[in-house]
Amino acid sequence: MTKQSVFGRISTLVKANINSLLDSAEDPQKMIDQLVRDYTNNIADAESAIAETIGNLRLLERDHQEDVQAAAEWGNKALAASRKADDLRSTGNAVDADKFDSLAKIALQRQISSEREAKTAEPQIAAQTEVVDKLKSGLNTMKDKLEQLKAKRSELLARAKVAEAQTKVQDAVSSINVLDPTSELGRFEDKIRRQEAIAQGKAEIAASSIDAQFESLEDLGELTEVEARLAELKAGSTAKPQEALEG
Structure with a gap:
């Protein structure tokens, strides 16, 4: 060099x-x-x-x-x-x-x-x-x-x-684009929505069962009232003849 x-x-x-x-x-x-x-x-x-x-x-x-x-x-x-x-x-x-x-x-x-x-x-x-x-x-x-x-x-x-x-x-x-259904967040959100739907369905089923029970109670109440009124009728009809005899 x-x-x-x-x-x-x-x-x-x-x-x-x-x-x-x-x-x-x-x-x-x-x-x-x-x-x-x-x-x-x-x-x-x-x-x-x-x-x-x-x-x-x-x-x-x-x-x-x-x-x-x-x-x-x-x-x-x-x-x-x-x-x-x-x-x-x-x-x-x-x-x-x-x-x-x-x-x-x-x-x-x-x-x-x-x-x-x-x-x-x-x-x-x-x-x-x-x-x-x-x-x-x-x-x-x-x-x-x-x-x-x-x-x-x-x-x-x-x-x-x-x-x-x-x-x-x-x-x-x-x-994690929320507008993309194929993203991880989109799939996770879809899973949550399905779980929420299932929970809502169960709630509706439970509500239906409770309504039925209340309806049964209402039917029973009506029957009880009918029986009570029948008893009153019977008691009333029995009392009137006695009152006539005494009079």
């Missing part, structure tokens, strides 16, 4: 329109799970690649600083050698003066070489710094999107649970 491929995937994932992907997905939850895995894996790869890139940048910066410092040191040495040559030449020691002038020239050559190397490294450092800044920004965006994905996943799971609960409620309501 090259750094370039990692950086390319960072750019692709950063530019990805999550909402568009979810809208076109047959199963948004599976899509989110896959995106979470992709982002998590690529963030880990990106962090490793960016760390390596930053390490290379720091080496460039260190080398550049060393070249700048070396150029300054060689400049100081050239100045010191040149002054020494001037001092020797002022005392008439031309041979030694020439030697120190030669040393000053060597020091100046090395100063120029160090300055050239430092100058060459500067655009590389600038470009590498820009790359690192962009990668850090892209990495942070990926981390933000990963958190968005996780939040979106939690939201989808919650909505799925609500939808499942609503479906169960609707199924339960449908199963």
Whole structure:
């Protein structure tokens, strides 16, 4: 896996329109799970690649600083050698003066070489710094999107649970539709109605039996009254002849 491929995937994932992907997905939850895995894996790869890139940048910066410092040191040495040559030449020691002038020239050559190397490294450092800044920004965006994905996943799971609960409620309501004679409640109501009808029938039978008994009592009462009146008649008819004899 090259750094370039990692950086390319960072750019692709950063530019990805999550909402568009979810809208076109047959199963948004599976899509989110896959995106979470992709982002998590690529963030880990990106962090490793960016760390390596930053390490290379720091080496460039260190080398550049060393070249700048070396150029300054060689400049100081050239100045010191040149002054020494001037001092020797002022005392008439031309041979030694020439030697120190030669040393000053060597020091100046090395100063120029160090300055050239430092100058060459500067655009590389600038470009590498820009790359690192962009990668850090892209990495942070990926981390933000990963958190968005996780939040979106939690939201989808919650909505799925609500939808499942609503479906169960609707199924339960449908199963107890009072207007549906085939529903459990309809069958239970029908059973109760039959039991109520049977109880009503028994009550009517019991009422009929009681009415018959009262009718028998009324018939018996009529017979008793007839007997009583007959007895009165008989008593009355017996009393009248006696009254006639006594009179």
